[in-house]
Amino acid sequence: MAMDDSESCGSRASPAEPSQQLRMHRKLEVYSEVLWRLRESGSTEALSPSFEDDLWAHFNRLPARYALDVNVERADDVLTHKRLLQHAQDPANRPIFDVRIVQMPRGDSFSNFSGEETLIHPPPTFGSSSNLESLTLEVEGHVQNGDRIPHSTSDLSRPMLEITFSTEDKPKLLSQLTTLLSEVGLNIQEAHAFSTNDGYSLDVFVVDGWPYEETDLLKDVLQKEINRSKKASLSVGQWSTMKENLESKEDFPEYIQIPTDGLDVWEIDTKFLKFQSKMASGSYGDLFRGTYCSQEVAIKVFKPELISLDMQREFAQEVYIMRKVRHKNVVQFIGACTRPSSLFIVTEFMPGGSLYDFLHKQKGAFKLPSLLRVAIDVSKGMNYLHQNDIVHRDLKTANILMDENEVAKVADFGVARVKAKSGVMTAETGTYRWMAPEVIEHKPYDHKADVFSFGIMLWELLTGKLPYEYLTPLQAAVGVVQKGLRPTIPKHCNPKLADLLEKCWHQNPALRPDFSEILETLQIIAKEECEDRRKDKSSGGFFSALRRNH
Known part of the structure; x- marks a missing residue:
């Protein structure tokens, strides 16, 4: 899955690094516990002679993270996942899903005298493990990097449901599934996305927003929405068949018509x-x-x-x-x-490659003068695009390239759009780790969505870290929207730069600066840094030492 952090799954005998050995040991523990519990429960499937190998094959299809997140007390849910993945191999079933209530509302009638939560239904299959991949739903609130993020009071008044999808792994699948859930009025509170090593997906969502205790009606609603979506788009196979049977060249033209605006055609020979x-x-x-x-x-x-x-x-x-x-x-x-x-x-051709590769593959780092130079370059490019009513919609370090003179340039306009006359657009696009909350929530948005992405990217340049590296992309999106999650600004950060970061990723798009303002702020910071370095150089480092001492 394009947005998911995938891991390869080896066989029992494959050699592994120490960290891989730890994950393998944990996977074996979970596998053994699930196998024992299913046999103890008298499951007919678990008593089959081939079940042990089938169950191990299931765990090996999925990344090691799956075993870390599985709730072994809900061992029978592993059978559900196994069944869903098997049925997803038939194109007619895709996407196949399962729905169950996992938690009833909290309140006086559902609480004991000690004030502890009483669950009427079992806890979610995922999210009960202690690893940081889980966005847990605790009454007291969630803690990230020492910052407490309060829960919405709406969490306390609605039943929680777990919806598990399985289908063919394909680009933008997570976007399509989150859109599907949003269309039927559900709020994602927790999410786990897994890609198998043979091209399928298992995506588990814990949601609220469904006002009823029974799930049959929700299943019907979801299936109708899935059927509607299928009718709205053709699969690749259907398109290939349609292409072969076309009688009119207008349906599948020899050349794609590009609006000219009086410009040359730019057709490559x-x-x-x-x-x-x-x-x-x-x-x-x-x-x-x-x-x-x-x-x-x-x-x-x-x-x-x-x-x-x-x-x-x-x-x-x-x-x-x-x-x-x-x-x-x-x-x-x-x-x-x-x-x-x-x-x-x-x-x-951009010989310097992308900022993403420099930071995360080459393990490079930017000193403040270089960081400001790159940020100013990007701001100039984005300011130009916005002045021409172009919203990039996927601004991130992977889409910033460097030329031979270390000039940064904005690239990849695959999802860019000319801004609508109304000034706002809809439909989710982009990459979750850098995506603005209004885009994630499928709300109308404008050019300020690029400003949010720039703020996340600027933090990435500052720290050299992947945004929300302890979460999967989808979990990061849930955290940004539901919990107000943002990256933690380093303590040593330039105060004006820290202030700019917070303005760029403000929840309210109207309060985010334009790129003309961002550019002005960055140029002021760069000028001040240049003056400080000049003073330090002329005074033998006296001012630098003085600042360190005070």
């Missing part, structure tokens, strides 16, 4: 395009290094088997936007191949 080496691979395509008319370029190639009507529209939107922008802090668009069977987008 493929005989001048040479591929060299693959640099990256993603859900929708591959990124290659190459040349076009002897100029070094990056070539984004969309996978032919995934080309659908929706992808054609997204491709046309991306090309349309990239052709409109010309700025030194935005990656330069060179051209595109618009034939549906082979869609390419060609841009300038």
Whole structure:
């Protein structure tokens, strides 16, 4: 799953590093406990001669994190997960789901004299373990990095339900499932997303917002919403069949029509395009290094088997936007191949790579002067985009590239959009760790969603850490929306920079600054830092020592 932190699952005999050995030991413990409990319960399935191997295969399909999060006291729920994954192999069943009540409302009639919570139904399958992957629901509130985050009082008055989905693992699946739950009025309080090593998903949501104690009606409502969604979009297989049977070229044109706005077509002549080496691979395509008319370029190639009507529209939107922008802090668009069977987008080659790779793969770090220079570059690029009514919608370190002169440039306009005339947009997009709360909640939003993402990205540059690294992406999203979760600003942070971070990720979009204000603030901080360094240098470090002593 594109948004999930996946782990590989080996066999019992595979060699492992110490941390992997610890996870393997824990997985074996959970597996053994679940096996014992199921046999003790008299489960017919558990008494089968092949069950032991089948159960181990189930645990091995899923990341080690699954065993860490399983509630062994609910061992029979592992059978439910196993069954859902098996049934999901049939395309006609997807997505398949299960619903059960896990907790009744808290109140006088449900509490004992000691004031402790009384559960009418069993606790959730997940979330009862002590690891930090779980966003636990405690009456007292949740604690993250020493900061207490209060729970909504609505948590105390509604039944809690656990909804488990299984389907084929695919891009944007988590977005689709959270949208589905939101559409039927449910609030996600806890979430666990797991990708199997053979292309399927197991996603567990603890939700509230359903006013009834029985679940049959909710199952019907969810199934109707799933059926409605299926009708609204064609699968890749259906599209391939439809493409073969088309009689009119207008339905599947030889070239995708890109709005011109009086500009040139920018169609790439493929005989001048040479591929060299693959640099990256993603859900929708591959990124290659190459040349076009002897100029070094990056070539984004969309996978032919995934080309659908929706992808054609997204491709046309991306090309349309990239052709409109010309700025030194935005990656330069060179051209595109618009034939549906082979869609390419060609841009300038950025030899410095992405900020994400520098921070998290190369384990690099920014000193404050370099950090400010990069942040100013990004702010200039984003200010230009917003002045031209373009909302990026997926601003993060992976989409900021560096050229040979260490100039930072905004890249990847795959989900960017021209701002609507109303000034607001809907529909969730982006990446959960950097996503604004209004986007996660499927509420109308505007360019200030990019400002929130910039604030998270700026914190990432400052600390060198992945935002909410102790949570899965979906759990981070739940924390941001339900608990007001934000990264912890380091104590040594420049006060003006700390203030800017808090303004950028303010809950209220209207109170977030524009990029013109952000740029001005960063330039002031950079100027002050430059003056301080000049004073330190001219005085042999006296002022620096004085500040340290006071």
